[in-house]
Amino acid sequence: MKIQPILVVLTLVNLALLVFTLAQMRPAIASEEVAPVLRGRALQIVDDRGRVRASINVYPPSTGKDGERQAETVLLRLITEQGRPSVKIGASEQTAGLALVGPSGTKETYVQLGANGTVSSLKLKNEDGRERIIEP
DSSP states (O other): EEEEHHHHHHHHHHHHHHHHHHHHHOOOOOOOOOOSSOOOOOEEEETTTSSSEEEEEEEEEETTTTOOHHHOEEEEEEETTTTTTTEEEOOOOEEEEEEOOOTTTOOOOEEEEETTEEEEEEEETTTSEEEEEEOO
């Protein structure tokens, strides 16, 4: 039988394929390029339990229950581990605002800074009901 020459040829072919494959490999290097843009309709950051802890959304124009027209709005929320949005930053064509809300378990503790058209204000409110509005 002449199996030995066939085995030698197959071994040489396998060796050649191995050398060719290894020559094609390049070390994996992290790209130093930064993607120019991250695009999407919304962004959510979740914790290791899968709970949303931060979000950025664009809300389309709508009409409120009182019939008041709401403009398209971009809203950033930072959310506590108990699910309370404690920081909100919003912007639309007519208005922009920032709200810092008290810890979970409070209902009336917040700071609200806003600019609506040509009017700006700062509203401070404590849980005990005391309130102060500062306007220029």
